[in-house]
Amino acid sequence: MSWWRPSDVGLAVRGQLADMGYAARFLWRIVSLLGPCSRRFGLVRDQIHFLGNYSLAIIAVSGLFVGFVLALQGYNILQRYGSSEAVGMMVALSLLRELGPVVTALLFAGRAGTSLTAEIGLMKAGEQFSAMEMMAVDPVQRIIAPRFWAGVIVVPLLTAVFNAVGVMGGWIVSVPMIGVDPGAFWSQMQGGVDWWSDLGNGVAKSVVFGVAVTFIALLQGYVAKPTADGVAHATTRTVVMASLMVLGLDFLLTAMMFTY
Amino acid sequence: MERSKNDIWVGLFVLAGLAALVFLALQSANLLSLSFQRTYQVTANFDNIGGLKPKSAVRSAGVVVGRVADIGFDDQRFQARIALEMDTRFKFPKDSSLKILTSGLLGEQYIGIEAGADEKNLADGDNVTLTQSAVVLENLISQFLYNSAASNASSPAEVGKGRSGGAK
Secondary structure, eight states: OOSOOHHHHHHHHHHHHHHHHHHHHHHHHHHTTHHHHHHTHHHHHHHHHHHTGGGHHHHHHHHHHHHHHHHHHHHHHHGGGTOGGGHHHHHHHHIIIIIHHHHHHHHHIIIIIHHHHHHHHHHHHTTHHHHHHHTTOOHIIIIIHHHHHHHHHHHHHHHHHHHHHHHHHHHHIIIIIIOOOHHHHHHHHHHHOOIIIIIIHHHHHHHHHHHHHHHHHHHHHHHSOSSHHHHHHHHHHHHHHHHHHHHHHHHHHHHHHSOO | OOOOTHHHHHHHHHHHHHHHHHHIIIIISOGGGSOOOOEEEEEEEESOOTTOOTTOEEEETTEEEEEEEEEEEETTTTEEEEEEEEETTOOOBTTOEEEEEESTTTOOEEEEEEOOOOSSBOOTTEEEOOEEOOOOHHHHHHHHHHHHHHHHHHHHHHHHHHHHHHHO
């Protein structure tokens, strides 16, 4: 029992609590910097370009293939019950409600979150933040906040692209390849998808995921040990924590939104 | 604010995202079919509404002429109380009847309205009295079992009568 001492447990719990408090304070600091960010929108715009435009290709290709697979699997099961026309509704509902926001957030964490963490961590390792403070420039306002708001703007847009491309992928497999009636495909989809409870809740989810993933990436970069090893660890932690956070939040949000 | 070559690419990105959102809203969720048309409200009581839900369609001859606005319970008469929002373009006689029907074998339930012969039309706030409940599968099966049990019980007696008649 040498590894378990009450004082160690106490220290660990206090450490975790302090980390959480620090994270909450950091988040509040970033959120309260919305005003300066909107006044210097050029910084946010460049980050939207970096996070959004460069993620577009992976998001669109993934969406296309997710749509393909959903349509194939859905058709396989639905045709047993003689309702293969409902494949459009199935593809659209599963994309809009769950897969679109979740897969986009996971891909965004891997594609853009890691680069955010590595960038911030290396800036810290190179003591650029200290240099900024010497010049009376607030690094949180100049570097962190624009990246955060860019992430929050970008993730819902990427989710919309993912969903739209996925629906079209489902159409490609169902209608030209399998031969489902196109009229029934769209009308079943339009009958089953509600613009508020499905589309609106999907967008709300993607905004929450955007906040969570971007914030975790920035925080991990900001608190990383300023060494090569520390940045490597921080990047790994970003992906692990952001993925788990997205999946956990998704469960909570689904329980809140889709139970009636 | 300074201009940059990123402007156009960011603009294209935002445009693509918004276009995707519009595509989803129009093509998947069919936002345009939300009728902002004026409706009149009609109420009706049913013994059993089965699986009817708010926003279910009200159809006449297969055409959607209204939607179920609200489903409640009348604890005086122990019946379901339904409010329907009917499109003002379509008028129905006061003695029209409502039926709860199912589209297909396993499809969703909707209300069918059949026109009556009254001179006056239904107006806002009217109550439709002629209603027919949803078909409940369990009741159908128990009725069928009861009928077949009754016919099984009666048929040996018929056979017995025939025999006794033959012996005479």
